[in-house]
Amino acid sequence: MADPALFAADAAHQEASGITETRLVRYVLMAIAFAFLGLFLVLPLVLVFFQAFGRGVEFFLSTLAEPDSVSAIRLTLIVAAIAVPLNLVFGVAMAWAIAKFEFKGKAFLTTLVDLPFSVSPVISGLVYVLLFGAQSLLGPWLKAHGITILFAVPGIVLATVFVTFPFVARELIPLMQEQGTKDEEAAISLGANGWQTFWYVTLPNIKWGLLYGVLLCNARAMGEFGAVSVVSGHIRGQTNTMPLHVEILYNDYNAAGAFAVASLLAGLALVTLALKTLLEMRYGAEIAATRGH
């Protein structure tokens, strides 16, 4: 402390961050973080695209144009188009119930929302096999009425809905709990009915959180493998989704084809991420305003 130069340097340092770790420690920590991300996330992603285009753009395009690939892409889009809106409605309803009302069993319900996260996707798939399979309780009845759920689109949709259920609800519950019920009380005291209150007041307050939830939900709905794999039956051109199609191509020793389809999925993930970042940049202030306070 006696040395004024040292003291001044120290003070400047303190002013900059208030953190007392030395420069070396900070750089080491940053290096570890970047190395880890690079090795486990960026490198595989780059490899996927590298492999996908390894045999030329023409091969890439012809793989995607194969009827089986087209069918897989179409099925994935159909499943997402059903599962995401369903979970949007479920998620908002669930978050609304948990955040704005007091009732018995609320803590249990909150825990239950997380179930699809904590259970292995394979088990989620197996549950549907046990429920709707030929030997199951419902099996004979379904068969008698000509309804097929397993190894068909309905089963895939059900499994996807189950697995992606928590995304919207999880995003909204803390947000809505923090916002409380004052705005809604104000709206009904001004004469708004339930629907008007939701549409004009609640929805604008949660729209950014809702959008995040939907983006994540959509990414998972398109990428889900485990649960869908169990209930789909892997019928080429009929019940194969994109992730399942990737596996089939890979097992056929068609690595370049597998990676071509995989690169589409990876691209989707990147687009989701880019959208999220873009939204944060564009509407950062507004998001902070509706979240905080």
Added chain:
Amino acid sequence: MDVRVANVRKEFDTFAALHDVSLDIRSGELIALLGPSGSGKTTLLRLIAGLEQPTAGKIFFGEEDASERTIRERNVGFVFQHYALFKHMTVADNVGFGLKVRPGATRPSAGEIRRRASKLLDLVQLSGLEKRYPAQLSGGQRQRVALARAMAIEPKVLLLDEPFGALDAQVRRELRRWLREIHDATGHTTVFVTHDQEEALELADRVVVMSQGKIEQVGTADDVYDTPNSPFVYGFIGESSSLPVKVEDGQLWIADRPIGLSAQGVPAGKATLFFRPHDVDLLEECAGCIAGTVAASRRVAGTRRVELEVGGQRQRVEIELPVDHPAAQKSRVAFRPRRWKVFPGAGE
């Protein structure tokens, strides 16, 4: 619109927030619900609004039983403590919201809604800010937007929850005067909740003093200040000093000396004497008076507060003297309250 609260009781789970409360509010009156936190004043306001349902009892708007009606049907204007303005709407849209959500037949046209919103914003002195968002307004401006929004639905009753609670002292005083003017101009029956007695006494036609889920006293500022009906009200409203005394022969005694004050009909036994520190006569000679040793003396603005130790228990009591009064220099001071009140029981 008269509002009548009849034997209302409210329990949350097992906790009773209000015990058997009754209150008559006259049409056009400005009423303050005053009490410390936890006294049930906000609960009472929310019950009148219909934001809560009473466990027992009824609330009447005029002759009509409002307890049967939901908050939507009651047509009350409610101003929330932190305003609860809709953050994503402009000031004009906030004010017009109550009109916009009306059912088709009674809903004014978009132009009419805009016109009425700007008329109300004129009334609350915010014209020109129609296009702003709540985040771009000061606390006092938000408060006025909230009031304009509540008045837009032409409410039968205007209810305000701690309307000035979140504002700084200067703005509070201004808005207080302004609210009174608005009330006089519009004639709404108005009820507001506050924990600030100065606000309640200055602003309200009648003050409802509440404590622990009960109404202690209802009256004008003069009533509750000059003739408090309970030790709580005496202690809560304004400055007060209290002393444990004994009642004997219709006289008040401290230790074995009568202090020259009548017992005001309080039965013999232990009692508590209340008086205002500034409302005392200083005496030269002590024949029937309260006398004490000066323990501390503080200068407070234009007066001097003197703390005296009185009686064998060395009970401390505070009186107020003019700054230049010679008694402040003495070590022993004798005085007698000009106005006082005795309540039976030893008090706290």
